[in-house]
Amino acid sequence: EAGVAQSPRYKIIEKRQSVAFWCNPISGHATLYWYQQILGQGPKLLIQFQNNGVVDDSQLPKDRFSAERLKGVDSTLKIQPAKLEDSAVYLCASSSYRGRETYEQYFGPGTRLTVT
Amino acid sequence: AQSVTQPDIHITVSEGASLELRCNYSYGATPYLFWYVQSPGQGLQLLLKYFSGDTLVQGIKGFEAEFKRSQSSFNLRKPSVHWSDAAEYFCAASGGGADGLTFGKGTHLIIQP
Numbered sequence: 001e002a003g004v005a006q007s008p009r010y011k012i013i014e015k016r017q018s019v020a021f022w023c024n025p026i027s028g029h030a031t032l033y034w035y036q037q038i039l040g041q042g043p044k045l046l047i048q049f050q051n052n053g054v055v056d057d058s059q060l061p062k063d064r065f066s067a068e069r070l071k072g073v074d075s076t077l078k079i080q081p082a083k084l085e086d087s088a089v090y091l092c093a094s095s096s097y098r099g100r101e102t103y104e105q106y107f108g109p110g111t112r113l114t115v116t
Numbered sequence: 117a118q119s120v121t122q123p124d125i126h127i128t129v130s131e132g133a134s135l136e137l138r139c140n141y142s143y144g145a146t147p148y149l150f151w152y153v154q155s156p157g158q159g160l161q162l163l164l165k166y167f168s169g170d171t172l173v174q175g176i177k178g179f180e181a182e183f184k185r186s187q188s189s190f191n192l193r194k195p196s197v198h199w200s201d202a203a204e205y206f207c208a209a210s211g212g213g214a215d216g217l218t219f220g221k222g223t224h225l226i227i228q229p
Contacts, residue, residue, distance in 0.1 A: 004159075031214045042120075042206050042219030043160070056216060091159065095214060103214060107152075107160040 002026065004108035006092050012114045018080035021111045025073070025094030031055075032069055033105065034077050035091040043091055049075060082115045089113070118143050120209050122220035129197050130228045137192040137223050139207030147209035149190040150217065151181055154204045163205075166190060167212075177201070202227045 005024040013019050025032050030051050035043035046065065048056040051072040060067070064083070069075040079086055089112050093105040121140045129135050141147055148167050152160040164175025171183040181192045190207060204224050208217040 033216055035217075040221070042208070042221050043217070044219070045216035048214070048216050050214065055214070093160075104162055104165065105217065109157075109159045 004092055004094055004106055006090075006108040006111050008111055009109065010112050010114075012116065013082055015084055015115050016081040018078065019082055019113060020076055020078045021090050021092075021113075023075045023077070023092030023108060025075070025092070026096070026106055029094035029096045029106075030072070031095045031103075032075050033093040033095075034067060034075070035093065037089040037091055037110070039088070046077070079113075082113075084115050087113055087115045118147075118209070118211075118218050120207050120218050120220040122205075122207055122223050124223045125221070126224045126226065128226040128228055131199055132196050135192075135194045135197045135201070135225070137205050137207075137225070139190045139192065139220060140188050141190065141207075141209045142188065143209060143211070145211070146185065148212050148215075149181075149183060150208040150210075151175065151179070151190075151192045152206045152208060152219075153177075154206065154222075156203075160206065163192070197225075197227055199227045199229070201225060 032049045034046045037043040046060045047067045049069040052069045067077045089110040091110045092108045095103045095105045119142045150165045151163040163179045164173050166173050166183045204222045206222045207220045210217050
């Protein structure tokens with residue numbers, strides 16, 4: 001079974017530029033998450049999708065970050081315009097939660113963003 | 117507010133020695149608890165998880181963790197570490213179901229030869 005795929009793996013941009021990250025979850029996984037991991041910290045949830053609907057985006061800086069999950073499969077996270085403090089690893093995860101079953105989140109390798 | 121605390125930023129252990137990494141949580145109810153490992157340039161890999169039942173849970177790579185409700189703790193242990201265990205370890209919690217995870221800041225494990 002293929003894991004969670006993310007691209008690109010690395011991205012360097014200047015501040016005020018825009019950038020987009022792509023995630024392809026494990027086949028059949030209805031729930032998709034985007035996390036931000038700043039150097040020296042644990043990952044922080046940015047947004048959670050259930051199929052193509054947003055479940056939780058309370059920690060997403062909506063003035064500059066946006067995300068979508070068209071057709072309930074792939075997802076794109078965009079930053080526009082980027083700030084220096086957006087330098088981080090952006091992790092995508094997916095899970096196959098169905099009702100009361102226990103679940104596990106499977107993480108992709110991440111995209112390392114450097115804003116100069 | 118929900119939070120997970122890992123008090124130790126760095127821990128150095130000799131190869132073959134035992135290991136314990138600490139994790140404390142603050143949640144409204146008993147959360148679902150997890151330990152993840154992250155090697156350089158790699159994604160997060162789940163070591164073990166606690167949902168309910170037996171408070172001592174076994175995971176992969178010889179790791180185990182014990183849930184102690186009275187101490188709001190979920191410490192990770194391994195009886196004998198190997199050089200390949202050097203990595204960043206994260207404790208995480210959620211409210212259950214498909215809730216997103218709240219992570220601690222991580223503990224960087226260094227293995228001395």
